[in-house]
Amino acid sequence: MKNYLKNQIIYQVYVRNFTKEGTFNAFNHYIKYIKDLGTDIIYFLPVNTIGKKDRKGDLGSPYSIKDYYEINSELGSLEDFKNTISLIHKENMKVMIDIVFNHTSKDSVLLNKHPKWFYKDKNGNINTKASDWTDVYDLNYLNNDELVNYLVDVIKYYIDLGIDGFRFDVASMVGVNFYQALKEKVLSKHPEIIILGEAIDSDFNNYLRSEGFKVCDDPTLYQNGFDLLYQYNNFKYLKEYLETNNLLSLTKFKLLKSYEYAFNPENALRIREIENHDQKRIIEYTT
Known part of the structure; x- marks a missing residue:
């Protein structure tokens, strides 16, 4: 854990x-x-x-x-993105990007080349x-070393570009075998890389498991390289309080x-928020 x-x-x-x-420049x-x-x-939302x-x-x-591997041309070129990374580093700030490894678009380059993935x-x-x-199809991590290795290489590519951290979208739904490989092949060599996970809320977690799907719980994510997780496991009660002022x-x-604090690894860190891009803005609770 990175206590800093x-x-x-x-x-x-x-x-x-x-x-x-709407561009990097x-x-x-x-x-x-x-x-x-x-x-x-x-932290940039997806730039692909x-x-x-x-x-x-x-x-x-x-x-x-x-x-x-492709930067969204509407935002700019790869060189534009690299320049933005460089300018941020010159101000002594780090750069984190959103990584979406649970699913791809329905016309993904991977779907054409590797439909079995x-x-x-x-x-x-x-x-x-x-x-x-x-608008998406899910990836299948079960017994799929080829997919895992491909995605590990994606992370290596962005580290080589100068990226300092990754925020994993719906991190709980990505195969634990990928995180194990990431920890072994990347984080062991680059311990400075920051890993933030969007751990899903408990209701969605329970639904997925009831349907027979594998889901990574929060301790598993922490144990496999995550430095920070969202607080979605209890966020619904905070929302209830903001909406109703119910002290219960x-x-x-x-x-x-x-x-x-009792059941997660020692020094495990949470992102605490009262709003984000998937939730109501705080002003909606006060009007």
């Missing part, structure tokens, strides 16, 4: 929406401003090419990735485990928070 992270500020950036231009003008806010780490098949909206979701439903169709994720909900939140 307790006092670090992570600033999240969605390049497409951050400026009128336009964002660069704000790096010094973000530094002056006290930021230690700039977005799939077109069944995409959500005209622009598509950045979490529906077509090619892990994808999850199939009970009818034998390539699909996703979440019914409302209509706040008590449940505090109780589960104390369980975290």
